Structures are given as structure tokens and as C-alpha cells.
Amino acid sequence: MSLSNKPILWLPFAAGGMLAALLVPALMLVFLLDSMQLMPAANLGYERVLAFAGNPLSRIVLFGVIALLLWHAAHRLRMTLQDIGVRSHGARQFAARLCYGTATLASVALIWAVLAL
Numbered sequence: 001m002s003l004s005n006k007p008i009l010w011l012p013f014a015a016g017g018m019l020a021a022l023l024v025p026a027l028m029l030v031f032l033l034d035s036m037q038l039m040p041a042a043n044l045g046y047e048r049v050l051a052f053a054g055n056p057l058s059r060i061v062l063f064g065v066i067a068l069l070l071w072h073a074a075h076r077l078r079m080t081l082q083d084i085g086v087r088s089h090g091a092r093q094f095a096a097r098l099c100y101g102t103a104t105l106a107s108v109a110l111i112w113a114v115l116a117l
Contacts, residue, residue: 009075012068013076059114063114067106071107074100074102
């Protein structure tokens with residue numbers, strides 16, 4: 001029996017899916033309330049957000065959340081490509097390398113961006 005790489009790919013997919021399900025609706029609600037001016041303007045002010053992003057622990061959290069969401073999106077895109085007809089072995093391998101390679105490059109760029117804050 002050959003070893004599978006599925007557990008390695010399922011971990012960030014599942015974690016990103018959980019974060020997407022829990023955090024994205026909450027963020028949408030906060031931004032909607034802020035745009036409707038139902039929250040104090042200082043809550044999402046530039047200085048306050050910059051201070052949050054400047055904290056080293058916040059940088060780690062931001063990286064983790066965004067990177068896991070990227071990996072979740074990459075896996076979903078790969079599975080969607082298979083659902084719409086990318087089924088040959090070579091095309092599936094290319095789609096997997098493209099999706100996961102893009103997620104890897106985006107995660108590396110994200111490390112650079114988070115460190116530059």
C-alpha cells in the first residue's frame with residue numbers, strides 16, 4: 001500500500017474551512033455595521049488597526065488565519081476543477097500543482113508582508 005499525502009492537505013483545508021465558517025461572517029457583519037456607521041468610528045480607525053497589526057502575536061494570528069484561508073481556497077478550487085471535468089491524470093496533477101503551488105507562494109509572500117508591517 002502506498003502512502004497518501006491526503007492527511008497533509010486535509011489539515012489546512014479543514015482548518016481554513018472552520019475559520020472561513022466562523023470568522024468570515026463575523027468580519028462581514030463588523031464591516032457592514034461600520035460602513036452603516038452603527039459602530040464608533042474609532043473602532044476600526046487606521047491607528048488602532050495598525051497598532052493591532054504591529055503586535056507580534058497579532059502578526060502570527062493574521063498569518064495563520066490568512067494562510068489557512070488560502071489553503072482552503074486552493075483545495076476547493078482543485079476539487080471544483082475536478083467536478084467540472086478536469087479528470088485525466090496529467091490534468092489533475094497539473095491542477096493540484098497549480099493550486100497548491102499558488103497557495104504556497106501566496107503564503108511565502110504573506111510571511112514577507114506580515115514581517116513588513
